[in-house]
Amino acid sequence: MAVYTEVTDEALSAFLALYDIGTLTAFRGIAEGVENSNYALKTSAGDFILTLYEKRVNKEDLPYFLGLMEHLRARGLTCPQPVRARDGRNLQELAGKMAAITTFLPGVWPRHVRLEHCEPLGAALARLHLAGQGFAMTRRNGLGPDAWGALLDKCLPQADSVLGGLGTELQGWLARILADWPQGLPVGQIHADLFPDNVFFLEGKLSGLIDFYFACTDILAYDIAVCLNAWCFETHAELNVSRSMALLRGYQSVRPLADAEIAALPVLARGAALRFLLTRLYDWLNTPEGALVTRKDPLDYYRRLRFHFAVSGAGAYGL
Amino acid sequence: MAVYTEVTDEALSAFLALYDIGTLTAFRGIAEGVENSNYALKTSAGDFILTLYEKRVNKEDLPYFLGLMEHLRARGLTCPQPVRARDGRNLQELAGKMAAITTFLPGVWPRHVRLEHCEPLGAALARLHLAGQGFAMTRRNGLGPDAWGALLDKCLPQADSVLGGLGTELQGWLARILADWPQGLPVGQIHADLFPDNVFFLEGKLSGLIDFYFACTDILAYDIAVCLNAWCFETHAELNVSRSMALLRGYQSVRPLADAEIAALPVLARGAALRFLLTRLYDWLNTPEGALVTRKDPLDYYRRLRFHFAVSGAGAYGL
Numbered sequence: 001m002a003v004y005t006e007v008t009d010e011a012l013s014a015f016l017a018l019y020d021i022g023t024l025t026a027f028r029g030i031a032e033g034v035e036n037s038n039y040a041l042k043t044s045a046g047d048f049i050l051t052l053y054e055k056r057v058n059k060e061d062l063p064y065f066l067g068l069m070e071h072l073r074a075r076g077l078t079c080p081q082p083v084r085a086r087d088g089r090n091l092q093e094l095a096g097k098m099a100a101i102t103t104f105l106p107g108v109w110p111r112h113v114r115l116e117h118c119e120p121l122g123a124a125l126a127r128l129h130l131a132g133q134g135f136a137m138t139r140r141n142g143l144g145p146d147a148w149g150a151l152l153d154k155c156l157p158q159a160d161s162v163l164g165g166l167g168t169e170l171q172g173w174l175a176r177i178l179a180d181w182p183q184g185l186p187v188g189q190i191h192a193d194l195f196p197d198n199v200f201f202l203e204g205k206l207s208g209l210i211d212f213y214f215a216c217t218d219i220l221a222y223d224i225a226v227c228l229n230a231w232c233f234e235t236h237a238e239l240n241v242s243r244s245m246a247l248l249r250g251y252q253s254v255r256p257l258a259d260a261e262i263a264a265l266p267v268l269a270r271g272a273a274l275r276f277l278l279t280r281l282y283d284w285l286n287t288p289e290g291a292l293v294t295r296k297d298p299l300d301y302y303r304r305l306r307f308h309f310a311v312s313g314a315g316a317y318g319l
Numbered sequence: 320m321a322v323y324t325e326v327t328d329e330a331l332s333a334f335l336a337l338y339d340i341g342t343l344t345a346f347r348g349i350a351e352g353v354e355n356s357n358y359a360l361k362t363s364a365g366d367f368i369l370t371l372y373e374k375r376v377n378k379e380d381l382p383y384f385l386g387l388m389e390h391l392r393a394r395g396l397t398c399p400q401p402v403r404a405r406d407g408r409n410l411q412e413l414a415g416k417m418a419a420i421t422t423f424l425p426g427v428w429p430r431h432v433r434l435e436h437c438e439p440l441g442a443a444l445a446r447l448h449l450a451g452q453g454f455a456m457t458r459r460n461g462l463g464p465d466a467w468g469a470l471l472d473k474c475l476p477q478a479d480s481v482l483g484g485l486g487t488e489l490q491g492w493l494a495r496i497l498a499d500w501p502q503g504l505p506v507g508q509i510h511a512d513l514f515p516d517n518v519f520f521l522e523g524k525l526s527g528l529i530d531f532y533f534a535c536t537d538i539l540a541y542d543i544a545v546c547l548n549a550w551c552f553e554t555h556a557e558l559n560v561s562r563s564m565a566l567l568r569g570y571q572s573v574r575p576l577a578d579a580e581i582a583a584l585p586v587l588a589r590g591a592a593l594r595f596l597l598t599r600l601y602d603w604l605n606t607p608e609g610a611l612v613t614r615k616d617p618l619d620y621y622r623r624l625r626f627h628f629a630v631s632g633a634g635a636y637g638l
Contacts, residue, residue: 008430009520025521027427028359029350040347040359042425047361106361108346111327201328202344 005037005052007095015094018085019101021045032197035213037097040104047104049080052097057213059098064139065212066090066100068132068189075131077124078208080105107200107207113231118243120206121199122250125191125227128209129220130255132189138217141192143275145181148174151278158285162298170274173305177271182219182264190223192216195230221261224251225268228317229276229304237303245318265314273308277301324356324371326414334413337404338420340364351516354532356416359423366423368399371416376532378417383458384531385409385419387451387508394450396443397527399424426519426526432550437562439525440518441569444510444546447528448539449574451508457536460511462594464500467493470597477604481617485600489593492624496590501538501583509542511535514549540580543570544587547636548595548623556622564637584633592627596620 007015007027016024022044030038030049037052053062066082070090073081080102082090091100110117141147152170159167191198193214200207224247232243251257280298311317326334326346335343341363349357349368356371372381385401389409392400399421401409410419429436460466471489478486510517512533519526543566551562570576599617630636 006430009427010431012427023522024427025425026423030359031348031350040349042366104345106344108328108331108343111325112329203342 005054005095005097007039007052011095015092015099016043018087018092019083020086021048021083021101041101048083049102049104050094050099051102052094052099054097058142061139062091062098062100064137065215067137068135068215069102069212071135072128072131072189077128077131078105079212080208080210105200105208105210107202109197109200111196113196113243115240115242115246116204117196117199117201117206118231118246119250119253120201121194121227121231122224122247122252123254124199124206124209124250125194125223126251126254128191129188129223135189139215141190141216141218143192143214143279144216144218145178145271148178148271148274148278151282155278155281155285159281162281162284163302166302170277173270173274173309176309177267177274180267181271182260182267185219185221185261185264186258187218188220190216190218190220192218192223192226194223194227219264219268220255221257221264222268222272224248224257225265225272226275228265228269229272229301232317233300233304233307237300237307239307239316241316241318248317248319262314262319265317265319266308266311269311269317270305270308273301273305277305324373324414324416326358326371330414334411334418335362337406337411338402339405340367340402340420360420367402368421368423369413369418370421371413371418373416377461380458381410381417381419383456384534386456387454387534388421388531390454391447391450391508396447396450397424398531399527399529424519424527424529426521428516428519430515432515432562434559434561434565435523436515436518436520436525437550437565438569438572439520440513440546440550441543441566441571442573443518443525443528443569444513444542445570445573447510448507448542454508458534460509460535460537462511462533462598463535463537464497464590467497467590467593467597470601474597474600474604478600481600481603482621485621489596492589492593492628495628496586496593499586500590501579501586504538504540504580504583505577506537507539509535509537509539511537511542511545513542513546538583538587539574540576540583541587541591543567544584544591545594547584547588548591548620551636552623552626556619556626558626558635560635560637567636567638581633581638584636584638585627585630588630588636589624589627592620592624596624 012027024043026042028040030040035056036054039050041048041050069079069082072079083101084090085092091098152174156167198211199209227247228244232240232247234240277298280296280301284298343362345361347359349359354375355373358369360367360369388398388401391398402420403409404411410417471493475486517530518528546566547563551559551566553559596617599615599620603617
C-alpha cells in the first residue's frame with residue numbers, strides 16, 4: 001500500500017513523450033505493492049501501470065526483472081509486458097528514480113483464497129518455470145538461505161519482545177534448515193513471492209501473474225514451498241490439505257516433480273516459512289512510527305514453521 | 320492515501336450483481352483519499368470508482384453528498400456521477416460499510432500548482448456555486464466557525480509541543496475571527512475542500528472536480544477563501560498574487576462577487592486557514608503509530624493565517 005514518490009505534471013509529460021503510447025488521460029496512485037510506487041496510467045492507447053523503483057529495489061536488478069517479464073510474456077505466460085520507449089529501452093528515469101511502464105493486466109486478486117484457486121495457481125507456477133528456461137540472465141536469491149543468518153542476527157536483540165524465547169528457537173531452527181537444505185535440485189527462474197495479491201483471476205480463471213520484483217534464479221521447488229505457505233493455510237496455521245493437493249496436482253499437470261524434489265518439500269517449506277517469518281519480524285521491529293506500510297504479524301509464519309517441522313515427509317502436503 | 324476496508328471476491332460479486340454495469344474486469348485500491356476507501360473498478364461497461372464510506376463520514380450525510388453530485392452533474396458540472404443500482408438507489412452496503420459506485424472522471428490532478436490552473440479553477444468553482452442552486456437538501460458545515468472552538472480545545476493540551484505559545488495565539492485569533500465573521504453573505508452549496516488533488520486537468524484544461532465529502536451549505540465566498548489558501552501560496556507561505564488574481568478573475572467571469580463578499584475575503588481567508596490549521600494540528604497530535612495516513616504539517620497553515628491577519632483588505636489578493 002504505497003505511493004512513495006510524487007510525480008509532477010511536467011516530469012510526467014516529459015517522461016511520456018519518450019514513449020509511443022498516446023496521450024495521457026488519467027494517472028492515479030495504486031494502493032498496492034510495498035516495495036515500489038505504482039500508478040494506474042491511462043492513455044488514448046489504453047491502460048498501463050507506471051512503476052517507480054524505490055530504494056528497496058536494487059537498480060542493478062532491474063534489467064533482470066524486466067527482461068524476465070519480457071521473456072516469460074514472449075513464451076505465452078500472462079504477466080505484465082514492459083513497454084519499450086522510442087529509444088528501445090524498457091527502463092527510464094522519472095522524478096529521480098528508475099521507472100518502467102508495463103501493460104495493464106485485467107483481473108482481481110483473491111482476498112479469500114478458495115480451493116478452486118489452487119490448482120490453476122500450481123499450473124501457472126509450473127508454466128512460469130518452464131517458460132523461464134532459456135532466459136540468459138540470472139539473479140541470486142537475495143532472501144535465500146545464505147541471507148537468513150544475517151537477517152536473524154538483526155532481529156535477535158528484540159525478537160523476544162514479540163514472543164518469549166523466539167530468538168533462541170529461531171537460531172535452532174535456522175541451523176537445522178541449513179543443515180538439511182537440499183543440493184542438486186532443478187534450478188531456474190522463480191517468482192519467489194507468489195502470494196494471492198500477485199495472482200489475478202477473472203470469471204473463475206487465473207488471468208495473470210504480477211510483481212516479479214523478488215524473482216531470482218533458485219530451486220524451482222522452493223517456489224512451490226512459498227505457495228504452500230502463502231495459499232494453503234487456514235487462519236490458525238492449519239494446513240488445508242485439499243488446497244495443497246490441488247496446488248501440487250496443478251503444478252504436476254504441467255511439470256511433474258522429480259522424487260528428490262518431492263522428498264525435499266518439507267525442508268523447502270520450512271525455509272520458505274522462515275524467510276517470510278524473518279522479513280516480517282524485521283519489518284515488525286523496524287517499522288517507523290507513521291510509516292505507510294501495514295505491518296504483517298510475523299507469528300503467522302512462526303506457526304506455519306512449527307507445522308513444517310512437525311511433518312515427516314511430503315505426504316503431509318498430500319503427495 | 321488509503322484503503323481501509325478489504326472487500327472479498329464473494330462480497331464484491333454480490334454487490335456488483337445489484338448494478339447493471341457489466342462484468343468485472345479489474346479492481347484495485349487507489350492510494351488517494353484520506354476519509355474513505357476508494358477502488359478503481361473496471362467492468363465490461365467501462366471504468367468506475369467504488370467508494371466505501373469509513374467511520375469519519377457520517378452515514379446520514381451520504382444522501383446529501385450523492386444527491387449533490389447528481390444535481391451538479393445534471394446541470395452540466397463535470398463531477399463523478401453516482402451510478403444507481405437496479406433498485407434505483409445510489410447507496411448500497413458492502414463489507415459492512417455504505418458504498419457507492421460513481422463514474423470514472425478522466426484527468427490528472429496538478430502536483431505542482433501553476434498560474435494557468437488558477438483561472439479555470441475559479442471559473443469551475445463559480446459554476447459549481449451556480450449549478451448548486453435549486454438543490455433542495457442542505458448540510459451544515461461540520462468544520463465551520465461554530466466547530467472551531469471545540470476543535471481548538473481538543474488540541475490545546477498539546478498545541479505548544481508543536482510551537483511554543485501556539486495554543487494561546489490560536490485562542491486569540493479564533494476570538495477575532497468569530498467576532499468579525501460576516502453575516503448575510505450569499506449562501507449555497509459549497510465544496511469546502513477544493514484542494515489541487517480534487518481538481519483534474521487534461522491537456523491544459525480543467526476536466527472535472529471530485530471528492531464532495533466535505534460539501535455543505537455555507538457562505539459561497541468561503542469556498543473562494545479555501546481555494547486562496549490551497550492554491551495561491553508558495554511553499555514558504557508567501558501569497559502568489561498572480562495566482563489569486565487569476566482565481567478571482569476566473570470566478571468573477573462566471574459569478575461576479577458582491578461588494579460585501581469582496582470586503583469579507585480577508586476574514587473568510589483567515590477562517591479557512593484556521594479550519595485547515597486546526598484539523599491538521601488535531602491529526603498531527605492524534606495520528607496513531609503505524610497509521611496509514613500522511614500527517615500534513617499544520618504550520619503551513621499557521622504561516623498562511625499570519626499572512627491573512629496582516630492584510631488590511633481584499634486588495635491584498637489582487638482585487
